[in-house]
Structure formats: C-alpha cells, structure tokens
Amino acid sequence: MHKLAFQLVSSSTAMWATALRQKYRMLTTCPLSIARRNCSPLWHALVNTWDSFRNNIFWLVGDGHDVHLWNDTWVPNLGPLRSWLTHASSGIDHMHFADLLQADGNWNTSRLSALLDPTAIPHVLGVPPPSLDDSRDMVAWKCTPTGIFTVSSAYENLLSESWDSCDSKWTGIWSLPVAQRVRMFLWLVLRQRLLTNAERARRGMSSDPSCSCCGFFNETILHILRDCPPMRSFWQSLIPQSDHDYFFGAPLEHWIFSNIRTSRVFGRGTPPWSCFFPSFLWQVWKRRNDFVFNGECLPLPDVYRIGLVWASHFAATVPDVVMDSHAATDFIQWVAPPHDWVN
Known part of the structure; x- marks a missing residue:
C-alpha cells in the first residue's frame, strides 16, 4: 500500500514537472537561468532558488x-x-x-593549453572525453551520497548557506x-x-x-575595484612595492578585511x-556606474580626492580614530600631491 502511494506521488510530481517545463519552454535540462516574465508564484519561487x-x-x-x-560543472574540484x-x-x-578533442577522440592538450589556466588542465585530462558511443549525460546532486536529489x-x-549575522x-x-x-x-x-556585468549576465x-x-x-567585483588596468595602475601608485604580491593576489574577502583591519596611516593629516x-x-x-549609465x-x-575627504570627515567624528592634531582644520581641503606622484 505504501509502495503504491509512493508511486502515485512520484508519478504526479513527474507530471507537474513536465507541465511546468513545457509551459515555460525549458528546452534544456539545467539552463543558466529560468527567469520568465509574468510567471506563476510557483515558478517565481523556483527562479529564486535556481542559482543555489x-x-x-x-x-x-x-x-x-x-x-x-x-557554464556547467563537469570537472571535479573546478566548477564551471x-x-x-x-x-x-x-x-x-x-x-x-x-x-x-583530437581525431582519435582524446583530449587535445594543445587546444586546452591555449584556452585554460595551466592549473586547470590536469583536472580536465582526468575526465574521460565524451564519445558518441557513450550514454547520454547525467546530472548528479552533490548533497547526497547517491547523487539523487531530495528535498x-x-x-x-540552503540553511548552511544562510548568512550568520552574529559572525564576528x-x-x-x-x-x-x-x-x-x-x-x-x-x-x-x-x-x-x-550588479556587475558578470552578475547581471548570470541572472539573465x-x-x-x-x-x-x-x-x-x-567583469567581477574584484575586477572593478582592483584588477581593471586603470585601477590596477592607480593602486600600484598608492601601495608600496613590497606589498604588491599580496595586495593584487588576495581573493576578494581577504583583500577587503586585510585592508580595513590594518593600522597603517595613509599620510600626515589624513x-x-x-x-x-x-x-x-x-x-x-x-x-x-556613472560611466556605464x-x-x-x-x-x-x-x-581619490573625494574618497579622502569622505574618510577624513567621518573619521573625525569617531574619538577612537587617531588623526594628526593639526589636521582638524584641513578636513574639507585637499593638498595637491607632488606633480609626478602618479603616472
């Protein structure tokens, strides 16, 4: 009896899934985005969890x-x-x-080397190349040992990915x-x-x-704030040469926290x-954004000057922030740096 009930539920779920896929013209198995205009509340809820x-x-x-x-994850430990x-x-x-692929069906290492970061190539070579003689591609769910999706x-x-507001x-x-x-x-x-261009593209x-x-x-967040050539050149003029390797090599979160936790003083009176x-x-x-829109x-x-004025103004309102004692009357001014301070 229980087995029959389970079969009926499974059949009903499959019918609903088929109906929704046809209604919203979901032609591929797992597209990048399933966002649609004028969709039902059920489909809207699916859209909100699709990235996860x-x-x-x-x-x-x-x-x-x-x-x-x-765009799909098929190489272990690499992601897309x-x-x-x-x-x-x-x-x-x-x-x-x-x-x-080469003519014999094996991976073309020369082509891979021309396209991918060298550290990624051994991971790709560890995956058997696809073949027309093989069965169809299959999707596995990472969160269960069997690879089968469960609610x-x-x-x-989803709970594990939720933001911990109490995190120090x-x-x-x-x-x-x-x-x-x-x-x-x-x-x-x-x-x-x-909403960088990369994020906007990811969201469809x-x-x-x-x-x-x-x-x-x-165009990622880190690219805009640090790695875009004009920004990188400007940062290089501000950051000591000895700090360049870490400053330009740190991932986003480490980059942010290492810079807001430092006790370094930018300059006299600042x-x-x-x-x-x-x-x-x-x-x-x-x-x-001003450039894009x-x-x-x-x-x-x-x-730089605007950022310096903002920082000086708000730092002056906090007693614990150490400022030069003669700088109080200079908060809304900017003293020009040497002519050749930046290229």
Missing part, C-alpha cells in the same frame, strides 16, 4: 550532448570552466566538446568610521551582491558579462587606511 540548485549539481559526461562546455579561461574570445560560447538535502544546504567579521564592517552607505556597500561586496539580465571600461570578458580604503572603494563603484568618467585622481 545549479551550484549543487554535477554533470557526468556521456556523449557531451547536454552539458554546456563552459568559464572561470578558468585565460582570455576572452568571440567564438568561445559556440565551442563544443568536439572542438577540444531534505536541499533544505539543509561583520562587527568590523558595521563599526567602521565611515558613512552608513559605505558600510552597506561593503556588505554587498562581501555578499557578492553588486544581460548577455554581455564583459567590463565596460577595458573589455575584459568577465585618516588611517582602514577609513580611507572603504570610502575610496565606494567612490570607485560610483565612478563605474551616463557615459561620464571622473578621473581617478579626483575620485
């Missing part, structure tokens, strides 16, 4: 017909291969598995002597919620994830680096 769902599936490659070469590409190419999105495992995964690291953000909007900005940065809001400034193929750094990042983000691009030295 995709992050927890893994493709077992068979004939390579259903797996997206760059798109994040391991070494350069942008107009033909990347039109490539298939066959383009990475309970999905719920537990957030105390440092909310207590910074900067404007409240700057604190909120840092929170969005660390939660990876800024745009088809172009590239940087509007330099054309780099993937606030500590921990005050200036977040205020400057906020102005850099505003500059980027209004076509205007404030010179970085001007952005």
